[in-house]
Amino acid sequence: MTNVSSTADDILACARSLIIAGGYNGFSYADIADVVGIRKPSIHHHFASKVDLVRTLVSRYREEAEAGLAALERNVPDPRDQLKSYVGYWEACITDATAPFCVCALLASELPILPEEVALEVRAHFRALASWLTSVMERGKRKGRLHLSSSAKVEAEGFMATIHGAMLSARAYGDPKMFGVITSPLLDRLSTRH
8 A cells, every 4th residue: 555655645746846837738648657657557556637737736736735724823922933934935035946936826727728636626725824824913013023014914914925936936937036026025024113
């Protein structure tokens, strides 16, 4: 059983890197088979279609993200520090190229062409992240740790869009440091009274 789940995990990990590199239509089962070292029918054994594969990938990605946010809640009590840690996580991932882009942010740019099953998972990720960010903004304002110029929901959506935009800019410029250049003023603005 370990071998079966290991193969499925290898397939998912490969698909994740290929999506980050080229988007939903930027890879095929043949590409995965070459990288993982298996035959295409083996991939079909685990994932009947590309839709099943990417839906499973995004679903697992959401679970990982939600677990990471829950860990932040447990380990970092201050709302401002939670935002700093969230930004720091992405900054490290982009700098060391372990996760140079959020899979859901990349797929969101392709929503018009995505199968509905995948699009639903991507939208669910955005809703969950926006909900968490909204709760952080609300707590931060209540505790006097964050200074919002709009409602917590609007600030959360703007924060999320800035993070995703900073990922895009870092990629466009080929410079991981651009992520910090863009996100640092965002954290400063939330921390400073106007």
